[in-house]
Structure formats: structure tokens, C-alpha cells
Amino acid sequence: MTDLAIENISVLYADNVKGTASTPALDNINLRIKAGEFIVVLGASGCGKTTLLNVIAGFVRPSRGQVAKIVRQQDGRESRSILSGPGADRGVVFQKHALLPWLNVLDNVAFGLKLQGVGKSEREQIAHQCLVQVGLEGQERRAVYQLSGGMQQRVGIARALATDPELLLLDEPLGALDAFTRESLQELLLRLWYNRDKKQLLITHCVEEALFLASRLIIMAPNPGRISHQFELSFNREFLACGDARQIKSSSAFIEMRETVLKLIQSSQQTEGTL
Amino acid sequence: MNAPLHNNLHQKDTEPAEAPNKPDTMLEYARIKGAGNSRSGIVYSLISVAGLLGLWLAASELGWVRPLFLPSPLDVLQQLAHIADNGFAGASLAAHTGWSLFRVFGAFALAVVSAIPLGLLMGLNPVVRGLADPLIEFYRPLPPLAYLPLIIIWLGIDEVSKLTLIYLAMFAPLVLSARAGVRSVLPEQLHVAQSLGAGRRQQLLHIILPAALPEILTGMRIAIGFGWTTLVAAEMVAAQSGLGYMVLNASEFLNTDIVILGIVLIGAIALAFDYLMRLIERKLVPWKGR
Numbered sequence: 001m002t003d004l005a006i007e008n009i010s011v012l013y014a015d016n017v018k019g020t021a022s023t024p025a026l027d028n029i030n031l032r033i034k035a036g037e038f039i040v041v042l043g044a045s046g047c048g049k050t051t052l053l054n055v056i057a058g059f060v061r062p063s064r065g066q067v068a069k070i071v072r073q074q075d076g077r078e079s080r081s082i083l084s085g086p087g088a089d090r091g092v093v094f095q096k097h098a099l100l101p102w103l104n105v106l107d108n109v110a111f112g113l114k115l116q117g118v119g120k121s122e123r124e125q126i127a128h129q130c131l132v133q134v135g136l137e138g139q140e141r142r143a144v145y146q147l148s149g150g151m152q153q154r155v156g157i158a159r160a161l162a163t164d165p166e167l168l169l170l171d172e173p174l175g176a177l178d179a180f181t182r183e184s185l186q187e188l189l190l191r192l193w194y195n196r197d198k199k200q201l202l203i204t205h206c207v208e209e210a211l212f213l214a215s216r217l218i219i220m221a222p223n224p225g226r227i228s229h230q231f232e233l234s235f236n237r238e239f240l241a242c243g244d245a246r247q248i249k250s251s252s253a254f255i256e257m258r259e260t261v262l263k264l265i266q267s268s269q270q271t272e273g274t275l
Numbered sequence: 276m277n278a279p280l281h282n283n284l285h286q287k288d289t290e291p292a293e294a295p296n297k298p299d300t301m302l303e304y305a306r307i308k309g310a311g312n313s314r315s316g317i318v319y320s321l322i323s324v325a326g327l328l329g330l331w332l333a334a335s336e337l338g339w340v341r342p343l344f345l346p347s348p349l350d351v352l353q354q355l356a357h358i359a360d361n362g363f364a365g366a367s368l369a370a371h372t373g374w375s376l377f378r379v380f381g382a383f384a385l386a387v388v389s390a391i392p393l394g395l396l397m398g399l400n401p402v403v404r405g406l407a408d409p410l411i412e413f414y415r416p417l418p419p420l421a422y423l424p425l426i427i428i429w430l431g432i433d434e435v436s437k438l439t440l441i442y443l444a445m446f447a448p449l450v451l452s453a454r455a456g457v458r459s460v461l462p463e464q465l466h467v468a469q470s471l472g473a474g475r476r477q478q479l480l481h482i483i484l485p486a487a488l489p490e491i492l493t494g495m496r497i498a499i500g501f502g503w504t505t506l507v508a509a510e511m512v513a514a515q516s517g518l519g520y521m522v523l524n525a526s527e528f529l530n531t532d533i534v535i536l537g538i539v540l541i542g543a544i545a546l547a548f549d550y551l552m553r554l555i556e557r558k559l560v561p562w563k564g565r
Contacts, residue, residue: 057466057470058469058470059466059469059470085469086466086469086470086472087470087472088470088471088472090470091470091471092466092467092470094463094466094467096463097461097463097464098461098463098464098466098467100464100467100481100482100485101562101565102485102486102488102560102562111467111468111471111481112471112472114481115468115471115472115473115477115481116471116472143561143562144562145562145565159467159471163471163472
């Protein structure tokens with residue numbers, strides 16, 4: 001069982017004007033992503049949630065703190081290794097613009113395996129399986145720029161799956177999609193999480209999406225970027241059991257939770273205003 | 276190493292809102308409309324060319340303009356037949372054309388293999404960028420005729436100086452295009468490669484080069500155009516043949532029909548090459564502008 005530990009992470013961007021007090025983009029974040037968790041980070045824009053994802057992915061080097069991979073043994077002992085820089089153990093799905101237009105659908109998905117030196121027939125077979133998983137069977141030879149936004153995002157997800165990462169990082173992957181496509185992809189993300197039984201972390205500013213997907217919800221507040229609240233949720237399990245997203249999302253428990261979370265975010269923004 | 280795919284709980288979801296060719300922007304709309312209309316595009320091109328030829332024919336044949344200023348297209352055609360048979364100024368038409376092609380494409384090949392690597396390096400490395408940028412930006416706007424005397428003094432009057440002049444005209448736009456190509460790489464695309472474990476070499480090979488290719492191809496089209504515009508200046512230097520030399524030589528004797536013939540030939544070759552480059556673009560970078 002491997003966990004990912006975010007330990008005392010602070011990020012100060014260097015481009016602050018001299019003399020002005022610099023507000024950290026992230027201030028002393030601690031978070032342990034346990035094996036099998038689906039963490040959703042929710043917050044208004046500017047709260048540092050994308051910075052947090054970039055630190056975990058290794059694209060941004062934190063000013064303080066570290067990201068560590070922690071392997072838990074059967075007997076309860078733990079071995080740690082510090083992660084520096086990006087790696088194939090953390091797959092990333094981006095909001096947009098991240099497919100490579102010079103490769104077709106299959107080659108986009110197989111790209112990571114190609115970089116790792118996996119042979120052509122093997123990587124194409126794995127890529128094909130990943131495309132089946134995201135519902136794009138038969139689209140292998142199409143050009144990615146001819147696909148709709150939702151299908152492009154499915155390719156992005158399949159590509160991240162192909163190298164079978166321990167942690168799937170999703171940076172507002174559904175933000176640019178229309179409501180129908182969004183819902184079907186939310187369900188896809190939940191089924192993938194359930195089937196693969198690996199860690200997922202998704203960033204979003206959509207409260208409903210966050211509640212529906214998360215097994216643990218992290219709410220962030222801005223100035224400085226920090227974790228303000230955490231909730232353990234089970235709407236995702238309920239969906240996987242019943243398969244009816246509308247029933248979950250219109251249940252009174254869901255709506256009540258949505259209002260609670262919205263109020264929390266609102267109040268954290270109001271305190272920001274009085275500062 | 277790869278594990279996925281146990282049972283598939285997944286069911287194929289339908290996505291009603293995703294019609295594949297939904298025209299959601301003006302550009303998209305223009306593209307969809309344009310896709311069915313490439314034939315009418317050619318029709319309009321033919322209309323404009325035929326219109327110009329008709330006007331030319333009328334102006335010369337109806338005596339609106341004296342033949343010294345504008346000879347009839349029929350005269351120009353006759354000259355073409357004459358020169359094709361008998362040559363002009365001591366060389367055959369094929370030799371004139373061949374030498375000009377050699378000069379322009381020889382210089383082009385040299386410029387491509389030197390300028391594109393330099394441009395890529397400038398895009399990737401701030402030191403190279405800092406070193407090369409002022410030099411290129413200084414000489415780039417200079418008219419080739421201004422430094423032609425220096426090139427003759429330094430390199431003499433044979434082929435080397437002709438090639439050098441054309442080479443220099445092509446070098447700057449190629450460098451700039453390769454550099455701009457590197458800049459056009461999206462950070463997301465580099466992040467994708469990094470998160471999939473790509474090293475610097477793999478990022479260059481699999482992300483930066485293909486991403487820069489559309490800009491580089493555009494730069495090649497611009498550069499070859501600069502090459503043709505510099506051809507006449509280059510063939511001012513003690514040339515014995517070449518289309519530019521043909522034009523210069525004919526102008527001294529006020530052979531306006533041969534001047535026009537030379538211009539039309541240069542233009543036609545340049546146009547043909549540009550169409551070829553567009554075909555190559557469509558083949559190599561079909562995603563451009565998408």
C-alpha cells in the first residue's frame with residue numbers, strides 16, 4: 001500500500017514586487033493521500049489549488065516542504081522516498097490543450113509507453129485497452145483535433161491511464177465541458193477509480209462535482225492558499241451501488257451538504273474581503 | 276508493467292451535446308463552409324488571373340499603351356518561343372532557368388540546414404539567444420543591395436558571392452520562424468511529456484520539434500520568397516546566365532517583352548514552389564490552425 005504525503009508545502013512565487021509583503025500561493029499544506037482515496041480539492045479561483053496539483057505532479061518546486069511516497073508494509077512499518085520532479089508514477093489529466101495534434105488517438109494514448117521504451121505492438125495493445133476503458137473503442141486512428149471536447153478529454157484520461165500511475169491527478173478536466181458531457185465523464189471517473197483501486201486527486205471549482213466524486217473533500221481558502229476544511233464523503237460509493245447519478249444529486253443529504261460547503265466557501269471569501 | 280482492466284463496469288455513455296461538427300465559433304463556421312468550397316476558391320483565382328490577362332491584352336492590342344512600355348502578351352509569348360529555340364545573351368532558356376534555380380535552391384538548402392538549428396537553439400537556450408539576437412536583428416532589415424558591394428569585395432564575383440547574397444536573405448526569416456516555433460510549444464504539452472517521464476532529449480524530439488514544424492514550414496515559404504526577390508541583385512554580379520541576368524540584360528536594350536517574360540517566369544516558378552509547399556504543409560501538419 002502506498003500513500004502520498006504532502007508535507008509542510010509552501011509556495012512563494014518569486015515575481016513579487018520588492019517591498020510588498022508577499023502572500024504565499026500555498027502556506028504550509030499537509031495532506032496524506034491514502035491508497036484507494038479519491039480526493040477532490042475544491043476552492044474558488046486563486047486559492048492555490050492548481051498550484052497544489054502542480055507541486056504534487058512535480059511541475060512546480062515548492063519553496064518549503066516536500067512530497068513523499070510512503071510505502072506501508074504488512075507489519076505496519078513505513079518506508080519513505082522523497083519525490084522530486086515529475087514522474088510516470090503520477091499521471092496528469094489537464095484541463096485542455098494537452099493532446100499532441102501530430103499523433104492520432106492511439107499514439108497519443110501510447111505516448112507515455114513509447115517514452116518508456118515499450119515495444120510497438122505491446123504499447124498499442126495497452127493503449128487500445130485504455131481506450132476501451134474510456135469508451136473510445138474504434139476511434140484509434142482518428143485525428144485528435146477532429147474530436148469533440150468530451151472525447152478529447154477521454155483521450156487525455158486514457159493516456160494518463162496507459163502508464164498505470166499510482167496517483168491520477170486531474171486538473172479541472174471537466175471545466176470546459178457542457179453539462180451533459182460533464183456528467184457522463186464524472187461517472188466515468190468514478191468507475192475508473194473503483195475499477196483501478198488507485199489514488200485519484202481532482203481539482204474543481206464546482207461544488208456539485210466535488211461532492212459527487214470525492215471520498216474526501218478538501219476545501220481550500222485563499223490568501224494565503226491553505227486547507228480550510230475537510231469532509232469524508234460517500235456519495236460516490238452510493239452512486240457506484242445504485243448507478244443513478246440524478247437520484248444521488250437530488251437527495252436531501254446531497255443538497256444539504258452542498259449548501260453547507262457553499263456557505264463555508266462564501267465565508268472564507270468574506271473574511272478575505274475584510275482583511 | 277501495465278495492469279489495467281479488470282471487469283468493465285463501464286458502459287458506453289452517450290454524449291448528446293457533442294455533435295462532431297458543431298460550428299460554435301465564426302472561425303469554425305468559416306472552416307466548415309470553406310471545406311466544401313475549395314473548388315470555388317480556384318474559380319475565383321482563375322477569374323482574377325484571366326481578368327488581369329484580359330486587361331493587359333486590351334491595353335496593348337487596342338493601343339492604350341505603347342509597346343515599349345507594355346508589350347502585348349502575344350509578343351511576350353512569341354519571345355518565349357524565340358528564346359526557347361535560340362537562347363538569349365549567350366545561353367539557352369533552360370540554362371538561364373537552371374542557373375537561377377540552382378542559386379535559389381542551393382542557397383535555400385544551405386540556409387535550411389544552418390538557420391533552423393540556430394533558430395531552435397535560440398528558442399531553447401537564452402545564452403545562444405542573447406548572442407545571436409542583436410546580430411540577426413541588425414542585418415535583417417538591411418537591403419541586400421546595400422551589402423552587396425561588401426560581399427563582392429570579400430568573396431569575389433563568382434558563384435560564392437551570388438549564393439551568399441541569396442543565403443543571407445533567407446537566413447533571417449528561417450531563424451526567426453524556428454525560434455517562434457519553439458515558443459509556440461504549449462507548456463501543457465511539455466508538462467504532459469514530463470509527467471510521462473520524458474527527459475530533455477525526448478521532450479525536444481517528441482514535443483518541441485513537431486510543435487515547431489508549422490512555424491518552420493511557414494518560415495520556409497517566406498524565405499524562398501525572399502530568395503527570389505534577391506535573385507536579380509545577385510545576378511547583377513558578373514553573371515553570364517540566370518533569369519535575373521536575362522531581365523537586367525534585356526532592360527539595357529529596352530527589350531520590355533523579355534523583361535516581362537523573365538518576371539513572369541520567376542513568378543511562375545515561385546508560385547509553383549509555394550503550391551508544393553502548401554501541399555507538403557497539408558501532408559505534414561494537417562493540425563495547423565485547429
